[in-house]
Amino acid sequence: MASRNPTLHFNIIMVSRSKRIAHRGGPGHSRSTSQSTGTPSRESSTNKSLPTSSPKKPSPKKALKQRANRHPRGRFGTGDTMCSAQRMVDMQRQDAIYLSQSEYCSAPPIGLELVHMQIVIPGDTLVPKALRNLQVFDEIRREHRVWITREENSETCFDVSATHTKPLHVALNAINQKIHDMRLSEESLTAHYFVQSPEGDKESTIGYEIGKRPVVKGAKNNSHYSKYMLDALVIQFAAALPPALKTLKFLRYLTMHVDFGHLNISAKPKTAGKRLSVEEFSRALNLYSSRGRGATIQTEMPNLEVANELLSSLISHSEISKENAEATLTHHVQFEVDKQTVSADLLDREGSVMATSSKCTQTEGHPPLDWIVSAPATYMDWNLRVDSRPNLVGDRSGQLSEATANFVHSFIFKIDGEDCAETDTPSKEADGPPRRFKLPRWQTAAHGNLAQVSSNFRTKSCARLQYRDTPYEIQLSITQHWAKLPVSAKPDRLSWSVSVSSIHWEEALSECKSNESSREFEGALLNRLWPGEGSLKERLKEFLECVFSIQTAIVELQS
CATH class of the missing domain: 3.20.100 (mRNA Triphosphatase Cet1; Chain A)
Known part of the structure; x- marks a missing residue:
């Protein structure tokens, strides 16, 4: 509870192809970062290779005449006209991006050379109940292009895989923040x-x-x-x-x-002593209500x-x-x-x-x-x-x-x-x-x-x-x-x-x-x-x- 953002402790094991690096970290070791892989979203995607200039608009009088002659079925935003070529290409690109990102919502493919990281949350009391379903990480999986799976018969151990080291570090901060937010929403x-x-x-x-x-x-x-x-x-x-x-x-x-x-008591503030007055003890318990459960x-x-x-x-x-x-x-x-x-x-x-x-x-x-x-x-x-x-x-x-x-x-x-x-x-x-x-x-x-x-x-x-x-x-x-x-x-x-x-x-x-x-x-x-x-x-x-x-x-x- 001494750290503002992450309140969980992680045991992280990184395996990069032929090298194995052991890293133990806690709230102080998880650096807050704003880096992103820049993966385009499904809702917004542009193609700079296509022309950006739009065709000339008809005059107001001509537009009114065209609208008056249009069949009623095509009015009120449900027109029967064909989309522009740029719009059709853009929609196809968005669908392709979404489908390509969906592969990260399952197990990593076999035979692909990957970098692995293992996250261990110590103690069942620190695990939010929402983590029983790993779909809560789907947004992180797609955005950072990582695979997140759980070890069999384990609620506290997660495997994160990616093709490079950089998205692993960015995904770690995102996972840490996600778990922190879930704990606050469920408990505080x-x-x-x-x-x-x-x-x-x-x-x-x-x-x-x-x-x-x-x-x-x-x-x-x-x-x-x-x-x-x-x-x-x-x-x-x-x-x-x-x-x-x-x-x-x-x-x-x-x-x-x-x-x-x-x-x-499963967690306590670092500044709290081993003996407290009743007033100090009441304040310490109140922290659990606002910062996540530790008792x-x-x-x-x-x-x-x-x-x-x-x-x-x-x-x-x-x-x-x-x-x-x-x-x-x-x-x-x-x-x-x-x-x-x-x-x-x-x-x-x-x-x-x-x-x-x-x-x-x-x-x-x-x-x-x-x-x-x-x-x-x-x-x-x-x-x-x-x-x-x-x-x-x-x-x-x-x-x-x-x-x-x-x-x-x-x-x-x-x-x-x-x-x-x-x-x-x-x-x-x-x-x-x-x-x-x-x-x-x-x-x-x-x-x-x-x-x-x-x-x-x-x-x-x-x-x-x-x-x-x-x-x-x-x-x-x-x-x-x-x-x-x-x-x-x-x-x-x-x-x-x-x-x-x-x-x-x-x-x-x-x-x-x-x-x-x-x-x-x-x-x-x-x-x-x-x-x-x-x-x-x-x-x-x-x-x-x-x-x-x-x-x-x-x-x-x-x-």
């Missing part, structure tokens, strides 16, 4: 950072290091939130919400949820025993759940094929759990709204996200093809008496409502062509619990992860997560009308998202009390 306009300020913040110092979570130095985790924390965040949310909701006006099919996790929240946590204890604690917590509350358990399976997500519900049928209601979806590139709240005085951070609901792909109903559906329905799981905990502690109140997770175990390996191409296989077990007498719902889930199709019941890794959503949020977001004025839209949407009497601050306070109560319950188990 939607991501905002807030600080859940601790009491006595004037004397507090916060650790601020790359690869670590910001925490208050010399202080223990505070499990209980204070009125000061709540009121300060209510004021910030009430001021920032109305203008932020403008980004949702023309979007459809949105979902809204709160996720808990740990904030991780992300990790919502997957590894200690599964905490998930079991948290589920039992939430059910019996009088300030969170209703009396005699029961958690609803559901199971789902997901995997990816050709960058599309195939998902299905799991239902228990006579002891065997099988997949049903399968569908294929494709997720949007980035969230339209992402608010991250850092809580350095407690154990748990959180964020408020508004995502585009995954798009159904395939046929109009989003159902899978017959081969894919049969592949999914061949999955067999079993939910037995073993729970997810690593210890052998028996479940409390075994005859009552479920207070511990029971995970589906993989039983039978599926066969078929899709078994070789499927990846990121996971099963998700979710427990849902209503928060008091409110529309808010707590979702606690455990996910089993496999890199590919499972070959055994033991997953590659396990994780758990907790989130909050509302049964009315999705309906409220889908009722947005683009023909409303900005002020009417903001007021109506705020009333639908957080209904009730009183001002916006009073309604937000009730919502944040729900978030803080769950945050406190998690911190109490961790301390």
Whole structure:
């Protein structure tokens, strides 16, 4: 973030015919340049060899007579007269140039002697979601006459090829600027950072290091939130919400949820120290909102025993759940094929759990709204996200093809008496409502062509619990992860997560009308998202009390 233009670090390897030159560069090494190969565009092209003088124009009277005698079909700019020879040659030249430039939008030809350059973007957090489709580089490919391809199974490594070295250097600056612009357009306009300020913040110092979570130095985790924390965040949310909701006006099919996790610093200003005051830390987080994201929240946590204890604690917590509350358990399976997500519900049928209601979806590139709240005085951070609901792909109903559906329905799981905990502690109140997770175990390996191409296989077990007498719902889930199709019941890794959503949020977001004025839209949407009497601050306070109560319950188990 110290450099104005490029904010990405590149590892560049240049291979020029028989010579190999290694070059490592960063933002300071990528020189800004205005050089261009001078490739003519398709829209404007001239030929100096052709005569530039135009024929003599007829007199005004003669022109009026010719126009009056012309057939109506040839009037109003749709004349049936033939183009001039110069115009026809010019159009042919433009088409030839466009077709010749189109060859750069594919893989480089085999057998052609080329100079190669490799660009490596370190870390997935710095890769814009729009880079999943390399068509975003088509303009650069045509203008600078370079081939841009991606290594197989790599989202962060690109190969750039050209017939000479000069267009490679010019294309590097163009690619760098393009990625920088995409990051700003995807993140800085939607991501905002807030600080859940601790009491006595004037004397507090916060650790601020790359690869670590910001925490208050010399202080223990505070499990209980204070009125000061709540009121300060209510004021910030009430001021920032109305203008932020403008980004949702023309979007459809949105979902809204709160996720808990740990904030991780992946990049920081060079001038920032390792210990900051609360005010300095707030300013540092604000830079991420305007200059691109350098801090992300990790919502997957590894200690599964905490998930079991948290589920039992939430059910019996009088300030969170209703009396005699029961958690609803559901199971789902997901995997990816050709960058599309195939998902299905799991239902228990006579002891065997099988997949049903399968569908294929494709997720949007980035969230339209992402608010991250850092809580350095407690154990748990959180964020408020508004995502585009995954798009159904395939046929109009989003159902899978017959081969894919049969592949999914061949999955067999079993939910037995073993729970997810690593210890052998028996479940409390075994005859009552479920207070511990029971995970589906993989039983039978599926066969078929899709078994070789499927990846990121996971099963998700979710427990849902209503928060008091409110529309808010707590979702606690455990996910089993496999890199590919499972070959055994033991997953590659396990994780758990907790989130909050509302049964009315999705309906409220889908009722947005683009023909409303900005002020009417903001007021109506705020009333639908957080209904009730009183001002916006009073309604937000009730919502944040729900978030803080769950945050406190998690911190109490961790301390």
